[in-house]
Amino acid sequence: MGYTxxxxxxxxxxxxxxxxxxxxxxxxxxxxxxxxxLWWPWVSAPTPDAAELDALRTALNDAGTRLTGLNFYAGQLPGPDRGALSVPGEESERFRxxxxxxxGFAASLGCRALNALYGNRVDGxxxxxxxxxxxxxxxxxARAADRIGATVLVEALNRPESPRYPLVSAxxxxxxxxxVNAATGLRNTKFLMDLYHLSVNGEDLGEVIDRYAAVTGHVQIADNPGRGAPGTGALDCAALLGRLRKAGYDGWVGLEYKPGDRPSPGAFAWLPAALRPAPAS
Structure with a gap:
């Protein structure tokens, strides 16, 4: 089925x-x-100045790019933090x-997916x-997302890179x-299926897809090992995405991989140019 x-x-x-x-x-x-x-772009500012939000909104609109996903504030990414919402004290206050x-920023751009990284375990x-x-x-x-018709995403990371993060399985x-859905009654919280993280954890990706495609709100890919572009590691990303479609997933697939030792435009040779433009809907 390839990437079509x-x-x-x-x-x-x-x-x-x-x-x-x-x-x-x-x-x-x-x-x-x-x-x-995007991950939350302002790693030390959960509430940036309106001018910064306006500037990013203008850049996205001027480029003709649609924002399809945004992280809530999650601390220093990339870096030692893995979210903030479960971390008592200042970090969870920043999240709130x-x-x-x-x-509000997502709504202004028609973005309907918000990723809420859980956060690391804390000593004591x-x-x-x-x-x-x-x-x-x-x-x-979830209630804030519901007000804008959006979905909240919950993501599993991988244990070797995030040893203090508690969600390390699908x-x-x-x-x-x-x-969360049981607590709110909204049913708008879903699974973010990151095939790279799950692969590093040693999960059977085919089984994960078959079991959880129906509750998946977003998918991200990178090859393993290395977190590079498809084709740089051992994952058959085309087959996995084909299996996802067969299982009923028809949403966005995020390219969340490292470009390697080259400028980013050179990191898309695996994907024919004709397949890059996203559909309008």
């Missing part, structure tokens, strides 16, 4: 990072993509301050206390999403 009919979106927080943030949407458009996604800001804090805090904050995020992330 897959709707690709480029993550501008890991690709095109050789450029300033405001130049990345135009660079993605020049490479043939019309859909992009960010929720309406992120949702009972994991049950962190999980209770996480559920409270995820419910807050089942654990899906369980949290289901807990």
């Amino acid at each position: 009919d897959t709707r690709f979106t480029v993550n501008l927080s890991i690709l095109f990072t050789e450029l300033p943030l405001l130049e990345r949407p135009a660079a993605a458009a020049a490479a043939g993509f019309t859909a992009v996604e 301050a960010n929720v309406d800001v992120a949702a 804090v009972d994991p049950a206390v962190q999980d209770e805090l996480a559920l409270t904050n995820l419910a807050l995020a 089942a654990s992330a899906v369980e949290v999403a289901e807990q």
Whole structure:
């Protein structure tokens, strides 16, 4: 089945990072993509000045790029942080301050997917206390997302790179999403299926796809090992995406991989140019 009919979106927080943030949407458009996604761009500012939000919005609109996914505030990414919503104290307060800001920015650009990274375990804090805090904050995020017709995403990361992050399996992330849906009654919290992270964890990706495609709100890909472009590692990304479509997933697939030792425009040779533009709908 190859990559035909897959709707690709480029993550501008890991690709095109050789450029300033405001130049990345135009660079993605020049490479043939019309859909992009972002981690929260202001790692130390959950509530940036309106001028910064306006400037990024203008850059996206001027480039003709559609924002299809946005992370809530998650701390230092890339870096040691893996989210904020389960971290007691200042970090979870920053997350809560960010929720309406992120949702409002997403709504202004027609973005309908908001990723809420769970956060690391903290020494000296009972994991049950962190999980209770996480559920409270995820419910807050789900209600904000509901107001703009959006979905909240819960992601599993990989254990070797994120040893203090508690959601390191598809089942654990899906369980949290289901807990949020039960708490809110909204049913707008879904699984973010990152095939790279799940592969590093040693999961059977075919089984994950078959079991969880129906509760998946977004998919991200990178090859393993190395987190490079498809074809640089051992994953058969084309076959996996074909299996996803067969399982009923027809949403966006985020390109969340490292470009390697080359400028980002050279990291798309695996994908025929005719398949890069995303559909308008």
